[in-house]
Amino acid sequence: xxxxxxxxxxxxxxxxxxxxxxxxxxxxxxxxxxxxxxxxxxxxxxxxxxxxxxxxxxxxxxxxxxxxxxxxxxxxxxxxxxxxxxxxxxxxxxxxxxxxxxxxxxxxxxxxxxxxxxxxxxxxxxxxxxxxxxxxxxxxxxxxxxxxxxxxxxxxxxxxxxxxxxxxxxxxxxxxxxxxxxxxxxxxxxxxxxxxxxxxxxxxxxxxxxxxxxxxxxxxxxxxxxxxxxxxxxxxxxxxxxxxxxxxxxxxxxxxxxxxxxxxxxxxxxxxxxxxxxxxxxxxxxxxxxxxxxxxxxxxxxxxxxxxxxxxxxxxxxxxxxxxxxxxxxxxxxxxxxxxxxxxxxxxxxxxxxxxxxxxxxxxxxxxxxxxxxxxxxxxxxxxxxxxxxxxxxxxxxxxxxxxxxxxxxxxxxxxxxxxxxxxxxxxxxxxxxxxxxxxxxxxxx
Ligand SMILES: [Zn+2]
Numbered sequence: 001x002x003x004x005x006x007x008x009x010x011x012x013x014x015x016x017x018x019x020x021x022x023x024x025x026x027x028x029x030x031x032x033x034x035x036x037x038x039x040x041x042x043x044x045x046x047x048x049x050x051x052x053x054x055x056x057x058x059x060x061x062x063x064x065x066x067x068x069x070x071x072x073x074x075x076x077x078x079x080x081x082x083x084x085x086x087x088x089x090x091x092x093x094x095x096x097x098x099x100x101x102x103x104x105x106x107x108x109x110x111x112x113x114x115x116x117x118x119x120x121x122x123x124x125x126x127x128x129x130x131x132x133x134x135x136x137x138x139x140x141x142x143x144x145x146x147x148x149x150x151x152x153x154x155x156x157x158x159x160x161x162x163x164x165x166x167x168x169x170x171x172x173x174x175x176x177x178x179x180x181x182x183x184x185x186x187x188x189x190x191x192x193x194x195x196x197x198x199x200x201x202x203x204x205x206x207x208x209x210x211x212x213x214x215x216x217x218x219x220x221x222x223x224x225x226x227x228x229x230x231x232x233x234x235x236x237x238x239x240x241x242x243x244x245x246x247x248x249x250x251x252x253x254x255x256x257x258x259x260x261x262x263x264x265x266x267x268x269x270x271x272x273x274x275x276x277x278x279x280x281x282x283x284x285x286x287x288x289x290x291x292x293x294x295x296x297x298x299x300x301x302x303x304x305x306x307x308x309x310x311x312x313x314x315x316x317x318x319x320x321x322x323x324x325x326x327x328x329x330x331x332x333x334x335x336x337x338x339x340x341x342x343x344x345x346x347x348x349x350x351x352x353x354x355x356x357x358x359x360x361x362x363x364x365x366x367x368x369x370x371x372x373x374x375x376x377x378x379x380x381x382x383x384x385x386x387x388x389x390x391x392x393x394x395x396x397x398x399x400x401x402x403x404x405x406x407x408x409x410x411x412x413x414x415x416x417x418x419x420x421x422x423x424x425x426x427x428x429x430x431x432x433x434x435x436x437x438x439x440x441x442x443x444x445x446x
Contacts (some may be wrong), residue, residue, distance in 0.1 A: 001168050004182045004364060004367060006368075006370075006371070007368045007372055007436075009372050012435070012440060013435055014170065015021060016168060016428075016431050017373055017431070018429065020159070020162050020427045020428050021137045021424055022214045023418075024292065026139060027155070027158045027423055027427055028136070028420055029156065030154040030158060030278070031134065031146060031418070032136075032141060032143075033057065033233065034054060034150035034153060034344045035134040035143040035145055035146055035150050036132050037053055037057075037305030039054055039117050039118055039180070039184035041117040041118070041120075041181070042181075042184060043184075043370055047092025047093055047369030051094040051117070052093050055095050056071070056156060057099055058116075058178055060158065062099035062161070062176060065164050065165060066165070067099030067100060067101050068099065068100045068177060069097065070097070070099075071096075071265045073090075073092065073093075073096075074088055074091055074191045076090045076194070079187065079191070079194065081227070082190060082304040083185065083205045083348065084190060084348075084349075084350075084351065084391075086185065088311035089178075089185065091187070094181070094188075096177075096179050096180065096191050096192070097177065097178045097186055098176070099160070099176040100159055100173055101170070101173065101176070103169070103171050103173045104280070106171045106172075106175075107170055107172025107438045108171075108199040108437055108439065109173040109197065109199050109358060109438070110172065110173075110175070110199065110200055110201070110202070110433070110437045111177055111192075111198035111201040111202070111392070111400075112156035112174070112176050112201070112202055112203075113202070113203050113392065114153035114156055114173065114179075114204055115149060115153075115179050115181070115188060115189070115388055116145075116150065116179070117180045117181060117184070118144045119144075119183050119412050127414050128142075128415065129143060129417075130143070131143050131144035131414075132144065138197055139421065140418060140419050141418050141420065141423070142417040143416065143417070146406070146417050147405075147407065147410045147418045148205065148206055148330040148406070148408070148416070148417055149204060149206060149404060149411075149420035150255060150323045151204075151405045151406050151422075151423055152203075152404035152405060154427075155202070155204055155404065155405060155423055155427040155430055156176055156202070156424065156425040159427045159430035159434065160174055160430075160434075161180060162164055162354075162427070162431060167363075168175070169437065170434060170439060170441055171438055171439035172199070172439055173438070174434050175196060175198055177309075179192060182387065182388045184226070185349075186388060187387070189391040189392065191220075192392060193396035194395070194396070196292065196396075199344035199362075200360070200361070200437065201398050201399070202362070202366065202402075202430060202433065203215070203388060204403060204405070204410045205387050205404050206411060207402050207403055208405075208408075208422065209375055209378055209380055209403065209405065209422060210370075210378070210379050210380065210381045211367050211370070212273070212382050212403070213355060213381075214353070214355040214356070214383070215354055215385065215386050215389070215390050216274055216304040216305060216306055216307075216352060216353050216382075216384055216387060217306075217307075217309075217350070217382040217388055218303060218304050218316075218349075218385075218387065219316045219319060219320060219323075219346060219350045220302060220303070220346065220347035220348075220349050220350060221279075221301045221345070221346060222299070222345045222347060223301070223344050224296060224298050225250050225254060225286075225296065225297045225342045226247060226295070226296050226340045227244070227245040227246055227247025227248075227296060227297065228242075228243075228245040228293065228295065229293050229295045230243060230244025230245075230292070230440070231291065232290075232291045232292055233291055236293075236436040237377075239335075239336055243368060244293035245285055245293065247287075250297070250336060251297040253330060253331070253333075253334055254299065254331070254342055257327060257329075257393030258281060258301065262279055263280065265277040265279075266278075270365040271281060271307070271382070272382075273380065273381050274307075276306070277305045277306050277309060277319070277384070278303070279302070280301060281299055281300070281301050282300050283299070283300035284297070285297070286298060295350070303319065305319045305322065305353060307353040307354060308312070309322075309353070314353075315352050316352070320346055326445050327344055328341060330426075351386040351390065352386075352390055352391070352394040353386075353394075354390035354392065354393040354394050354400070355393075356383075356393065356401055360399050362437060363399075363401055366401060366433045366437075367380065367410055368436070369432040370403070370425075371431055373425060374425075375425060383402055383408070387402065389402060390400065403426070403433075405418050405419065405440035406419070
């Protein structure tokens with residue numbers, strides 16, 4: 001919890017918060033409407049689901065609420081060169097949306113960014129409340145995406161609508177941006193980074209209404225260890241005499257090296273808001289026949305790394321080098337692996353870490369706003385896993401924080417839900433932050 005001078009709500013802000021509280025049922029209905037759209041993230045070979053219908057629904061609402069809406073399927077050429085985007089990618093059936101609530105001029109531009117895609121709902125039988133039902137129970141909205149992050153998307157849309165409908169004109173622009181692809185490639189956030197200008201962004205991923213300023217980056221490694229075939233039932237010759245070499249047993253040397261690297265990273269100075277860098281072996285495959293020495297073995301690993309480990313471009317080249325060197329050094333101690341070094345390859349799908357200074361105005365404004373609406377214990381934290389805000393910060397230099405309703409531990413589960421009380425508080429916090437960050441211009445009569 002950091003110290004900030006208390007900044008109580010102004011009369012205007014109090015009125016906006018009251019309006020949001022009074023219309024809480026409308027906010028809940030908006031969350032339920034969004035959950036009902038099937039927007040499961042695309043897997044290669046499968047087309048769009050109901051992304052266009054959801055975006056069309058939001059576009060209509062935001063237009064009616066006074067926003068200037070742009071809804072389009074971006075040209076893939078915009079980022080064909082980018083390492084996050086697989087070959088042949090396009091946005092067919094998955095339009096991206098930006099609504100601009102123009103300010104009177106002279107203020108800062110604030111961007112609300114949220115993703116509308118969700119992860120798969122299987123196993124469907126495990127859900128007590130069906131994934132697209134949006135059922136209400138125990139003061140919560142249930143369903144796939146309620147927490148990650150259609151609840152947060154509803155809050156940002158609702159905050160902008162209420163500000164507009166209550167006649168609050170801001171000095172700077174308020175942008176409401178909903179994207180797809182966060183759970184897959186990150187392409188939607190990348191389009192925003194390449195086409196939208198803003199002074200700061202808030203991504204209402206589930207933070208339980210804290211302000212999260214940092215996230216780790218990730219890398220996906222494939223390590224291939226070579227062996228030499230032979231009959232498993234026959235006493236082996238020495239490898240120097242052409243005898244068999246067991247690739248699975250050689251992999252054990254690499255696994256032990258990875259364990260030591262994790263220990264090394266865990267013992268380095270801690271980041272204030274993030275867990276240490278890590279490398280988790282996640283897939284292993286090796287061997288051909290139960291009576292043969294395995295000729296090769298393949299290991300896949302998921303690496304998470306800290307902002308201070310990033311290279312000059314903000315990406316993971318330093319970590320890739322450190323990892324490969326660590327594996328090479330471990331292999332050098334084994335005669336076979338020294339002569340047949342394991343191959344380390346990096347898969348597509350790596351994403352950058354990001355960090356916004358706690359001194360940044362958006363951090364302090366948002367934190368003060370949450371405290372002003374009655375959550376005095378709100379603090380600063382980080383998200384261990386990547387999110388679209390990292391792309392905005394890294395690629396576009398737009399400082400992006402997370403501030404949203406719900407508990408991240410419920411994301412991607414079959415018991416996903418979001419508390420209604422946090423939806424209301426989040427919409428209030430976003431509205432007050434917008435007023436303070438963009439600056440109040442004037443108040444038009446209703
Ligand atoms: Zn999310």
